[in-house]
Amino acid sequence: MAYSFYPGCSMEATGKAYLVSFEAVEKALELDAHEIPDWNCCGATVSANYVGDLPQLAIAARNLALAESAGHDVLVGCSSCYLNLAWVNERMKLEPEFAAQINEALGAANMQYNMTLNVRQLIDVLVNDIGLDKIKARTIKPLTGLKVACYSGCQTVRALRRRDFDDVEYPQMMDKVVEALGARAVPFPMAARCCGGSQQFTKVDMIYHCTGKVLESAAQAGADIIVTPCPMCHMNTDVYQKKINKVTGTKYDMPVLFITQLMGVAFDLKPKDLGFSYNIVAPGSKLAAYGVK
Amino acid sequence: MSADKEQATPKYEPAFHREFRAIENGAYASQCMQCGLCAVTCPARELMDYTPRRLFKMIHAGEKEKVMNANTPWLCTSCYLCTVRCPRGIPIVDVMHGLKHELAKKSCKSGVALLSKVFFQSAMKRGRVYEAAMTNSFYMKLGPGSIPDAMKQQDVGLDMIKHKRLPLFPPKKIKGLKDLKKIYEKAAAIQKEAHKDGV
Numbered sequence: 117m118a119y120s121f122y123p124g125c126s127m128e129a130t131g132k133a134y135l136v137s138f139e140a141v142e143k144a145l146e147l148d149a150h151e152i153p154d155w156n157c158c159g160a161t162v163s164a165n166y167v168g169d170l171p172q173l174a175i176a177a178r179n180l181a182l183a184e185s186a187g188h189d190v191l192v193g194c195s196s197c198y199l200n201l202a203w204v205n206e207r208m209k210l211e212p213e214f215a216a217q218i219n220e221a222l223g224a225a226n227m228q229y230n231m232t233l234n235v236r237q238l239i240d241v242l243v244n245d246i247g248l249d250k251i252k253a254r255t256i257k258p259l260t261g262l263k264v265a266c267y268s269g270c271q272t273v274r275a276l277r278r279r280d281f282d283d284v285e286y287p288q289m290m291d292k293v294v295e296a297l298g299a300r301a302v303p304f305p306m307a308a309r310c311c312g313g314s315q316q317f318t319k320v321d322m323i324y325h326c327t328g329k330v331l332e333s334a335a336q337a338g339a340d341i342i343v344t345p346c347p348m349c350h351m352n353t354d355v356y357q358k359k360i361n362k363v364t365g366t367k368y369d370m371p372v373l374f375i376t377q378l379m380g381v382a383f384d385l386k387p388k389d390l391g392f393s394y395n396i397v398a399p400g401s402k403l404a405a406y407g408v409k
Numbered sequence: 410m411s412a413d414k415e416q417a418t419p420k421y422e423p424a425f426h427r428e429f430r431a432i433e434n435g436a437y438a439s440q441c442m443q444c445g446l447c448a449v450t451c452p453a454r455e456l457m458d459y460t461p462r463r464l465f466k467m468i469h470a471g472e473k474e475k476v477m478n479a480n481t482p483w484l485c486t487s488c489y490l491c492t493v494r495c496p497r498g499i500p501i502v503d504v505m506h507g508l509k510h511e512l513a514k515k516s517c518k519s520g521v522a523l524l525s526k527v528f529f530q531s532a533m534k535r536g537r538v539y540e541a542a543m544t545n546s547f548y549m550k551l552g553p554g555s556i557p558d559a560m561k562q563q564d565v566g567l568d569m570i571k572h573k574r575l576p577l578f579p580p581k582k583i584k585g586l587k588d589l590k591k592i593y594e595k596a597a598a599i600q601k602e603a604h605k606d607g608v
């Protein structure tokens with residue numbers, strides 16, 4: 117099955133490990149993903165704070181208009197990008213008046229979107245299109261004994277404000293992927309809780325508080341590592357982990373991997389193709405037995 | 410724990426509730442039945458001046474000044490937990506966006522308002538966000554007073570640079586940048602027309 121792929125700005129910068137490992141896994145699973153030509157920033161929810169919802173969703177919709185002629189489902193890795201593209205798509209389908217407004221805005225650039233596409237999050241595609249059997253079959257190095265906390269994050273599962281491909285509060289789909297890789301998904305009540313989002317520059321205490329709870333919950337569950345499909349969750353749990361240890365007196369040593377990085381390990385792909393140099397908490401401490409230094 | 414603060418002499422402006430209904434997504438606030446589920450749900454509740462429930466109550470009561478000065482919307486991270494839980498189906502997160510947009514029209518000098526502005530401007534400059542320049546621009550606009558805060562995060566920044574998480578070069582400009590601007594401007598005009606009676 118072919119997809120129109122929307123990488124988004126984070127995947128190309130702070131979340132580069134996600135893009136690199138996605139491309140490696142994409143090849144391994146023969147996923148036929150084509151980058152949307154000339155895609156633009158989805159605006160992230162943070163833009164809506166400044167310009168409000170309509171303009172933010174209108175710029176997100178340009179991407180769907182660009183992808184429509186290819187006719188493939190739009191595949192998104194980043195949770196915030198997924199939220200914006202999936203929500204504008206859903207809302208246009210549900211509210212004709214809103215759809216008319218978006219199309220009027222797109223019309224200013226001689227574009228339009230006829231709402232013929234599906235927007236799909238990567239986890240959804242892995243479980244429901246590729247299938248767990250294929251993931252299991254491709255697993256060359258089963259991650260036996262590895263305990264994983266699956267951190268979906270908030271926007272990944274609540275993009276549509278209703279049950280989507282997973283539960284809005286207690287997501288299970290990534291657990292299934294991780295178990296197909298031979299690892300064990302630990303019970304993790306914080307799986308869909310907020311990491312504090314983009315408050316790093318404005319109220320960093322929120323990051324210490326919210327991400328602190330996520331790390332605590334993963335540690336209590338006995339997890340060796342956390343996996344996530346979200347660049348923002350990854351940023352806060354990985355990049356801020358040392359800082360949280362310093363500020364709150366904790367001693368977490370919890371590598372955080374993008375789900376595609378962990379898949380790559382189980383698929384026995386070359387570690388250098390999985391972007392581990394971008395990880396700040398060194399993955400080697402917990403993954404040495406599986407060939408990651 | 411409730412984050413609600415009491416004030417001795419609240420000022421009431423009865424017209425405020427009607428004005429609020431006219432802002433983008435503002436009308437939803439009227440549907441609140443004060444059950445308090447959002448208040449116990451919100452991850453930011455302990456830092457908020459007023460929980461979303463309390464904010465909606467103050468909107469009904471016309472306590473304009475308190476609503477407009479509350480840190481509540483600015484601490485909302487758009488996590489959507491309240492929004493999937495609210496028994497009245499109120500898209501609380503959308504109300505927060507509407508309120509923040511309204512406040513940002515008046516001033517974007519600091520905090521999330523400024524961050525949101527520099528983020529959006531960065532997105533519109535090339536069609537894609539350049540996070541490193543956006544961060545610089547945020548601190549530049551905050552002025553020298555922000556240096557101590559920025560310094561406190563220096564270790565985090567250095568780790569990011571060491572691990573190449575902050576690219577040194579900006580993303581390439583998209584080809585359709587002019588189109589993107591036209592789309593934004595048209596959408597902003599439609600929005601303005603639809604909500605011209607707002608706060």
Ligand code: SF4
Binds near residue numbers: 440441446461497499
């Ligand atoms: S959960 Fe909904 S109805 Fe209940 S207090 Fe919050 S906004 Fe009002």
Ligand code: SF4
Binds near residue numbers: 461484485
């Ligand atoms: S969306 Fe905002 S107000 Fe609602 S629970 Fe999350 S942070 Fe709180």
